[in-house]
Amino acid sequence: MDPLLRATLTSWDWRVEVISVLALAGTIYLLGWWRVRQRTISKQVHSRWHAKAIWRPVAYVGGLLILGIALMSPIDVLAAQLFTFHMIQHVLLVMVVPPLLLLANPLPFSIWGLPKSLRSPAGSLLKRDSLVRHGLQKITGAGLVWMAFVIVYWGWHDPNAYDLALRNSFVHDLEHITFFVVSVLFWWHVTGAGPKIHRPMSQGVRFAFLLSAIPITMLAGLAITFSTEPIYKYYEAMPRLWGLSVMDDQRIAGVIMWVVGSMMYMVAALIIAARWLQKEEAKPSLPRSAWATKDALATPGIEAK
């Protein structure tokens, strides 16, 4: 095997704090899902949670695995050498992992996965009139979340902030945590996962909300792709892997952000649009008597007096 490829593929950073968070989150969710499933089968819990659906745990575990890959695999280790790797990592953290995790409706299942003694206190944190619920309601409205997404996404791509993140692992973690949190909040509104503390979005608003994310990634991607000089000076001090120049690396990273980043929201928006249209089609058609009268056919839209 090519020594460079071998060195790249064997560059893993096994971080105990990441593994412990992923393992605990996965165990609690799966345990909760299993408990709810057993109760659903015996009709003790309302079936609207779709606990029988196997795709939920598959999506959740898949999301956790991709999160682990983004944070510990060569993608993370080599993000400091190649901008392209860093961009792939950000796409995974912002556009792939959050929807996968939230499609699994993690909160209710995770509460069921807690020990019995903690279930009720955990649930009461979000009950009606609780401080946490009111606080969350105030700070996580769709408009604020969209604004936070813009600030975080564009803010971290400022050359100074980005270079600082590359030079300091704590800042790098902070960058990833903020990316992840705002993305989870964004996709929370889109997927309608629990806790349902906001008024649910209609399909049309959901569609528009998804489309509103496209300019955020597209504009940043375009700026990076068509820049005529290296934006992030840090990469100029790095060896060039596979003969990729600093500018080529920057262009590829920009295209990933522009095309792949926008595509994720576009695909989700198309799925929402398809479901929206399906619902419209399912509506009962107007009775023939309502439109097939002589007058209505002669002058459509004008009622006969």
Next chain:
Amino acid sequence: MKRTTPDKFKRQAHASLLAAWMAAVVLLVTFQPASAHTEGKMQLSAEPAGPFKMTVFSSPDPATIGDIHIAALIFVAEDARPVLDADVLVTVTPVDGGGPSQKSQAVQGDSENKLLFEAIIDVSTPGLYLVSIAVEDADGQSGQASFELGVSSDEGFNWIYLIPVIVVVLVVVVLITFRMKRRGTSQE
């Protein structure tokens, strides 16, 4: 039904365990042990060293007595191709001549990033040191670069670590304000 004492004890034990785990995770994220993940302070940035160039990191930052990690990315000056097969020797010498030099072979296996050559040197006395990195590749081509590193006896404080504290304080202040506001409204 009234909650029994063992139930209460169980709940407290579970909550304590969860809180301890969360605190451990936060501490690990905040104060990650020094590792060669192209982290620490960049001491040399694409510094010419014979036919090569070197980008060198030292951690912890700021440097304190104890284990100091020196990690180097070495690449060919002409085309910036990474050098993976080379002998890399790190030498740490007190600048004031007050002690012997320490030498350590930098190897790739010691770092998560296998493109890096890493050496760990135990510095027991505070002071100013000259860190030299000498490289010789399989074809016998060699080069050397060096930088000065101040090592202190006590751990300096990195102000960046204050960020999580500030965030927690802000959240607490917001929650308290919100609670007081709600109480005021309900009293009215």
